[in-house]
Amino acid sequence: MAESTTNCRILITGECGQVGEALRRTLAPLGEIYSPTLDVLDLTDTDSIRKIVREFHPRWIVNAAAHTAVDKAESEPDLAFAINATAPKVLAEEARSLGAGMVHYSTDYVFNGTKKTPYVESDATGPLNVYGSSKLAGEQAIAASGAAYLTFRTSWVYGATGNNFVRSMLRLAAEREHLRIVGDQYGAPTWSFELAQLTAHAIAHTEQLAAQSHCSLVEAMLPLSGLYHATGAGETTWHGFAAQTISGWQKRKPELKLATVEAITTAEYPTAAKRPVNSLLDCSKLAATFGWHMMDWKDSLTRVLDELDA
Numbered sequence: 001m002a003e004s005t006t007n008c009r010i011l012i013t014g015e016c017g018q019v020g021e022a023l024r025r026t027l028a029p030l031g032e033i034y035s036p037t038l039d040v041l042d043l044t045d046t047d048s049i050r051k052i053v054r055e056f057h058p059r060w061i062v063n064a065a066a067h068t069a070v071d072k073a074e075s076e077p078d079l080a081f082a083i084n085a086t087a088p089k090v091l092a093e094e095a096r097s098l099g100a101g102m103v104h105y106s107t108d109y110v111f112n113g114t115k116k117t118p119y120v121e122s123d124a125t126g127p128l129n130v131y132g133s134s135k136l137a138g139e140q141a142i143a144a145s146g147a148a149y150l151t152f153r154t155s156w157v158y159g160a161t162g163n164n165f166v167r168s169m170l171r172l173a174a175e176r177e178h179l180r181i182v183g184d185q186y187g188a189p190t191w192s193f194e195l196a197q198l199t200a201h202a203i204a205h206t207e208q209l210a211a212q213s214h215c216s217l218v219e220a221m222l223p224l225s226g227l228y229h230a231t232g233a234g235e236t237t238w239h240g241f242a243a244q245t246i247s248g249w250q251k252r253k254p255e256l257k258l259a260t261v262e263a264i265t266t267a268e269y270p271t272a273a274k275r276p277v278n279s280l281l282d283c284s285k286l287a288a289t290f291g292w293h294m295m296d297w298k299d300s301l302t303r304v305l306d307e308l309d310a
């Protein structure tokens with residue numbers, strides 16, 4: 001860790017979420033963490049955002065808060081845009097005026113899913129749902145703010161804590177005999193803890209550049225500032241993800257009778273929000289810039305199942 005990060009102040013939003021919770025633990029060695037709860041910092045209140053940022057005066061703002069309920073967002077677009085677009089814009093404006101670095105997370109759902117190969121950062125976006133549109137608006141507002149920023153687009157986030165697909169599958173597999181899971185949407189599960197580790201690595205890397213070049217954080221970030229795809233390596237479908245989760249759990253718990261899993265089509269499982277068929281993201285830019293190679297999703301799933309079994 002570069003010397004300049006001693007007592008570096010880091011503001012984390014979304015502290016109770018999957019990524020936020022992992023960030024609080026992972027970024028703690030880098031400096032002083034402030035992660036206000038929702039009752040202290042409600043991101044729909046822009047005056048409160050500005051006040052809290054100015055009072056704490058962070059060197060880094062890490063925005064892990066979001067409206068992540070993809071189907072619910074269809075019926076509450078104003079709220080989704082307030083949290084996913086307006087709040088990141090205000091945070092980025094504050095970061096810019098303080099000379100702080102901003103880290104933000106976006107989603108594979110900014111794409112329409114018609115590409116046959118993994119999406120790269122420069123591919124045209126085309127969200128199919130309100131959540132994706134609101135997250136895209138957030139990305140664009142940060143990019144336009146003039147702040148030094150890193151936006152990590154990720155997908156299918158899960159971990160040992162929080163509301164996520166793995167924990168839902170384990171609960172449902174214990175309650176039911178048979179599960180029917182969508183098998184024609186392709187993507188990559190991503191471990192929340194790895195996103196936090198990546199964030200710590202990117203912050204440390206940038207701080208080191210600033211220290212070595214005797215320049216400001218913003219100057220050091222200029223060549224790095226931008227969008228990065230950051231998802232688990234490999235690919236699967238929701239059905240493949242469910243099957244791997246349940247078979248991995250069955251190995252650990254042979255005494256349990258867990259549900260069988262059948263693949264169904266998207267048409268057989270109608271949802272309020274439309275989802276992309278292909279949401280695979282190419283993470284080569286992340287590897288080339290930060291030397292960070294995301295773990296294979298099956299390896300991280302093994303780690304999470306081990307944690308849940310401990």
Ligand SMILES: NC(=O)c1ccc[n+]([C@@H]2O[C@H](COP(=O)([O-])OP(=O)(O)OC[C@H]3O[C@@H](n4cnc5c(N)ncnc54)[C@H](OP(=O)(O)O)[C@@H]3O)[C@@H](O)[C@H]2O)c1
Pocket residue numbers: 013014015016017018019020038041042043044063064065066067068083104105106107108135153154155156157158162163
């Ligand atoms: N989850 C995924 O599969 C996924 C996929 C792609 C990208 N991402 C992105 O990854 C990032 C982290 O996602 P996650 O999975 O960690 O999400 P999460 O578990 O749903 O956590 C989101 C956090 O945001 C907080 N929040 C919601 N509304 C807020 C408000 N008005 N003011 C302040 N905080 C508020 C939530 O608080 P409460 O819990 O109290 O509501 C929660 O702590 C987000 O940017 C998300 O868009 C996630």
